[in-house]
Amino acid sequence: MKQHPPFPDRPGKEEKGTFPPALLAALNAAGLNTDGLLWCCSGDMNNDGAFQDAWLCFDAQGLYTACGSAKVDRAKRRGKKLETTYTVETISSVPLTDLSELSTERYVSTGRLIGEENGLTVSLARFTLGKLAAFDTFARVFNTYRETGEIHPPDAHGKPEHRCRKCGGPCPPGMEVCPKCSKNSATAVRLFRFFGGYVPQIAVILFFMLLSAAVTVFIPQISTRSLFDNILANPDGAPAAELLKALGVLVGSIFGIRALNTVLTVIQQYVTATVMPQVTYDIKVKIFAAMQRLSVNFYSSKQTGSLMERIIQDANNIYWFFIEGVPSIIIESATVVGILIIMFVMNWRLSLIVTAAVPLIGLTLYFGDKLFRGMHHGNFLFRSKLSSMVSDNINGQRVIKAFAKEDEEFGRFSDVNEKYRRAELKLALAEATLIPSVEAAVIILSAVILGMGGVYVVQGKMTAGTLLSYVVYLEMLRQPMEFLSWCANWWSRCADSAQRVFEVCDAEPEITEKENAVTFENLRGEIEINELEFEYEPARPVIKKLSLHINPGQMLGIVGKTGAGKTTIANLIARLYDAKEGSVKIDGVDVRDLKLSELRRNIGLVSQDIYLFIGTIADNIRYAKPDASMDEVIAAAKAASAHDFIMKLPDAYETRVGAGGQKLSGGERQRISIARTIIQNPKILILDEATAAMDTETERNIQNSLAKLKNGRTTIAIAHRLSTLRDADELAVISEGTIVEQGPFRDLIERKGEFYRQYKIQQEALKAVGIADDSDAPPDAPPDGEEDDAK
Amino acid sequence: MNPSTQLSAASITPETLSTEYVSPAVCSFYETPGGFLGMRLNGEDYPRVVLTRALPLSLPESYLCITDVDRKELCIIENAADFPEDQQALIRKELSQRYFCPDVTAIIAIKEKMGHFYFDVKVGDYPMSFTIRDLAKNIRCTDDQIILTDVDGNRFLISDIGRIDKKSRRKLEPYLY
Numbered sequence: 014m015k016q017h018p019p020f021p022d023r024p025g026k027e028e029k030g031t032f033p034p035a036l037l038a039a040l041n042a043a044g045l046n047t048d049g050l051l052w053c054c055s056g057d058m059n060n061d062g063a064f065q066d067a068w069l070c071f072d073a074q075g076l077y078t079a080c081g082s083a084k085v086d087r088a089k090r091r092g093k094k095l096e097t098t099y100t101v102e103t104i105s106s107v108p109l110t111d112l113s114e115l116s117t118e119r120y121v122s123t124g125r126l127i128g129e130e131n132g133l134t135v136s137l138a139r140f141t142l143g144k145l146a147a148f149d150t151f152a153r154v155f156n157t158y159r160e161t162g163e164i165h166p167p168d169a170h171g172k173p174e175h176r177c178r179k180c181g182g183p184c185p186p187g188m189e190v191c192p193k194c195s196k197n198s199a200t201a202v203r204l205f206r207f208f209g210g211y212v213p214q215i216a217v218i219l220f221f222m223l224l225s226a227a228v229t230v231f232i233p234q235i236s237t238r239s240l241f242d243n244i245l246a247n248p249d250g251a252p253a254a255e256l257l258k259a260l261g262v263l264v265g266s267i268f269g270i271r272a273l274n275t276v277l278t279v280i281q282q283y284v285t286a287t288v289m290p291q292v293t294y295d296i297k298v299k300i301f302a303a304m305q306r307l308s309v310n311f312y313s314s315k316q317t318g319s320l321m322e323r324i325i326q327d328a329n330n331i332y333w334f335f336i337e338g339v340p341s342i343i344i345e346s347a348t349v350v351g352i353l354i355i356m357f358v359m360n361w362r363l364s365l366i367v368t369a370a371v372p373l374i375g376l377t378l379y380f381g382d383k384l385f386r387g388m389h390h391g392n393f394l395f396r397s398k399l400s401s402m403v404s405d406n407i408n409g410q411r412v413i414k415a416f417a418k419e420d421e422e423f424g425r426f427s428d429v430n431e432k433y434r435r436a437e438l439k440l441a442l443a444e445a446t447l448i449p450s451v452e453a454a455v456i457i458l459s460a461v462i463l464g465m466g467g468v469y470v471v472q473g474k475m476t477a478g479t480l481l482s483y484v485v486y487l488e489m490l491r492q493p494m495e496f497l498s499w500c501a502n503w504w505s506r507c508a509d510s511a512q513r514v515f516e517v518c519d520a521e522p523e524i525t526e527k528e529n530a531v532t533f534e535n536l537r538g539e540i541e542i543n544e545l546e547f548e549y550e551p552a553r554p555v556i557k558k559l560s561l562h563i564n565p566g567q568m569l570g571i572v573g574k575t576g577a578g579k580t581t582i583a584n585l586i587a588r589l590y591d592a593k594e595g596s597v598k599i600d601g602v603d604v605r606d607l608k609l610s611e612l613r614r615n616i617g618l619v620s621q622d623i624y625l626f627i628g629t630i631a632d633n634i635r636y637a638k639p640d641a642s643m644d645e646v647i648a649a650a651k652a653a654s655a656h657d658f659i660m661k662l663p664d665a666y667e668t669r670v671g672a673g674g675q676k677l678s679g680g681e682r683q684r685i686s687i688a689r690t691i692i693q694n695p696k697i698l699i700l701d702e703a704t705a706a707m708d709t710e711t712e713r714n715i716q717n718s719l720a721k722l723k724n725g726r727t728t729i730a731i732a733h734r735l736s737t738l739r740d741a742d743e744l745a746v747i748s749e750g751t752i753v754e755q756g757p758f759r760d761l762i763e764r765k766g767e768f769y770r771q772y773k774i775q776q777e778a779l780k781a782v783g784i785a786d787d788s789d790a791p792p793d794a795p796p797d798g799e800e801d802d803a804k
Numbered sequence: 805m806n807p808s809t810q811l812s813a814a815s816i817t818p819e820t821l822s823t824e825y826v827s828p829a830v831c832s833f834y835e836t837p838g839g840f841l842g843m844r845l846n847g848e849d850y851p852r853v854v855l856t857r858a859l860p861l862s863l864p865e866s867y868l869c870i871t872d873v874d875r876k877e878l879c880i881i882e883n884a885a886d887f888p889e890d891q892q893a894l895i896r897k898e899l900s901q902r903y904f905c906p907d908v909t910a911i912i913a914i915k916e917k918m919g920h921f922y923f924d925v926k927v928g929d930y931p932m933s934f935t936i937r938d939l940a941k942n943i944r945c946t947d948d949q950i951i952l953t954d955v956d957g958n959r960f961l962i963s964d965i966g967r968i969d970k971k972s973r974r975k976l977e978p979y980l981y
Contacts, residue, residue: 062904136839390979
């Protein structure tokens with residue numbers, strides 16, 4: 014059966030615009046002259062939408078589409094790729110002169126390359142989404158070639174394609190080889206590295222545990238064997254007084270050994286208790302630090318519950334396995350070996366039967382591990398969902414109450430909780446089945462040994478004391494074996510947690526700083542945006558070839574409909590995301606070449622999403638400048654029109670806010686966030702709908718304060734309410750990711766274009782509800798009648 | 805209460821919330837020479853239209869929104885079955901292209917490594933492989949169907965969980981919720 018290509022891209026050279034030599038030879042053989050090919054791209058569907066290998070390329074004469082198959086021969090061992098055989102079945106071509114611009118369209122699960130052929134829109138290729146980026150590049154290179162006659166490979170700054178070096182499958186950023194191709198032992202090795210700093214402590218724990226185990230192993234030799242064979246059986250016919258004396262020495266020895274064992278255990282547990290909090294602390298710090306490095310994109314793709322679970326539960330799972338589990342495994346394994354050696358010395362025939370049971374235990378462990386791993390993951394998913402649901406419910410309480418949906422919410426919670434219960438039950442039942450089956454095996458073994466040993470005692474091949482101590486040793490085997498059987502489960506829980514922790518630790522931030530990043534001595538605040546292009550997902554452009562220039566100290570207002578791309582521009586200037594093509598320059602330096610801390614320190618962003626951290630109001634205002642004096646905090650709060658409402662709170666600036674703190678209105682929270690930015694004293698201030706949640710009067714107060722702050726800093730204000738942008742030196746109207754109009758307020762009104770249209774709509778809407786807001790009249794605007802006439 | 809508020813509250817009735825649907829009498833589809841879907845609506849010709857499902861999971865052939873290529877809405881079809889057979893075929897062809905979603909018939913193996921879930925499945929007779937990250941987000945279960953979304957955004961459908969074999973179900977179950 015043909016192994017159909019998987020959705021993810023196979024390794025190929027098409028991303029660099031060339032085909033592998035074997036494919037070029039196959040295309041040549043099928044009648045296509047490949048000498049002058051300029052750019053190539055591989056697909057995985059034919060133009061009818063069926064899965065098939067397909068290849069697209071163009072040269073100076075035409076664009077060619079070939080369909081066929083690529084058969085990958087793999088080595089029998091480990092499936093290593095040996096060679097690919099290409100069969101070309103069909104080739105179609107379109108003369109370049111007949112084609113105009115190419116573009117890609119993204120559908121729900123596929124994409125399509127579309128072109129204009131002699132004025133008719135035609136579908137040139139279809140592909141799955143894994144190929145979308147490659148086809149998008151193909152279209153760009155083709156279009157540039159048509160315009161300039163030159164081949165320009167995609168911008169080096171563009172988002173890199175994360176593909177595995179070995180298999181070509183998807184690969185997390187920052188890793189050359191995907192998790193599937195990485196070695197199995199890697200998880201265990203990396204886990205041990207977590208404990209690299211605690212080798213002496215772990216060695217001490219191990220030493221005391223081994224000592225304790227050795228003592229335990231020798232106790233039956235004294236307590237059982239000596240008691241029966243030397244005292245109770247009285248082989249030498251010693252007098253009773255001597256026997257009693259020997260018994261006293263024996264009891265004393267047992268007491269001494271037990272006491273020594275207790276002391277060793279106490280020391281070992283003391284060391285464990287001192288190491289324990291430090292290791293957990295370190296693991297949590299490592300995960301938390303890794304999470305702080307990551308870009309905004311990582312957080313928008315993960316549920317909060319799942320991330321919190323990683324920091325708290327996963328760290329604990331790893332800790333318990335390594336601090337409690339690993340030493341115990343070593344000790345218990347050593348105990349098993351020690352007991353078996355003693356048992357072999359005592360009676361090798363019986364011991365052979367005992368060791369025959371070991372593979373049985375091994376198989377149970379192997380299957381247990383497989384079974385438990387999947388179950389633990391299922392439990393983790395339910396637990397995360399339950400956490401997310403609780404957090405969702407708490408945050409949405411007002412809405413729930415407003416719609417009287419408490420019962421439905423309870424029902425929703427109960428459903429998930431019930432599924433979680435079932436999953437827990439399933440796991441508990443599986444554990445309850447596995448562990449007793451190991452126990453049962455040991456019990457059966459004991460019965461067999463007792464029977465056979467009894468025969469040996471009757472035949473005189475073994476003393477009664479030896480048999481009894483042998484049975485005691487067999488019983489002693491039971492506990493370590495139970496423990497070891499449970500370890501499969503323990504290890505699977507730890508490995509499951511470790512995989513999730515490593516995923517966070519390995520994830521590379523998409524926004525990285527260059528090695529020789531530039532720092533500013535004195536930032537002027539000039540912003541230059543050139544041919545900027547950006548998309549959150551391939552073939553869904555949000556910003557399209559946008560160019561903009563803002564002089565130092567100038568205020569630029571950005572207006573446009575919801576979803577036009579206004580906030581994205583702000584995010585790109587602050588480099589929360591990187592542009593796909595084009596550039597954002599500050600004082601002539603590309604933001605990607607700037608030191609990130611320097612850039613962010615100089616850009617103050619007041620966004621639509623306000624977040625106040627747990628702490629006092631003063632702490633929140635001081636967030637960007639922790640050493641700010643109280644004078645500065647009050648001045649910033651006054652500038653943001655926050656001082657008055659803060660002073661009305663019982664604890665004023667010491668009021669606790671954030672989760673569990675004082676409830677503040679949207680406008681109040683927004684004002685604190687503005688004060689936070691003001692205290693930062695940035696050279697570039699971005700106000701993204703900063704005053705949207707406020708009443709007109711407060712908005713005016715803040716605007717007046719911001720107008721004072723404007724001096725000496727570049728300001729970008731994004732707003733729906735056009736009246737808020739009256740003071741802007743320049744306005745840019747954005748529509749579908751591009752600038753459709755630009756100029757001062759008055760010019761735009763006079764131009765009677767898109768801005769004027771939006772301005773009129775807002776004014777008419779206010780009139781319709783009986784509000785005539787004079788503030789919305791532009792400076793020196795013509796009277797209404799004149800505007801209408803002109804219209 | 806303010807009379808105007810009373811009036812506006814009274815004016816919101818189920819009748820005022822009704823949506824107008826287009827009927828086959830005024831709307832017909834055709835295939836363009838380039839292989840795209842065109843539409844004639846009230847005598848006007850739209851050489852390329854886009855069909856979007858309002859309820860892609862539960863009612864894939866009802867509540868179909870028809871827009872032009874700039875996604876400006878032209879009309880809504882309540883039910884594709886109201887249209888003649890040949891028209892239904894055109895609608896289905898367009899929808900199947902836009903909502904392409906291979907139906908998984910068996911699960912061969914699911915391997916997990918560092919938060920990545922490697923699925924080896926069968927789509928009909930074809931063995932296929934794909935990778936899923938963040939299961940909570942990318943495995944969506946409805947009453948009897950499951951939609952799996954891989955790292956590239958490709959979707960795979962298990963149209964009836966009861967129809968796949970027991971072995972496949974057992975492999976998938978730990979990852980469903």
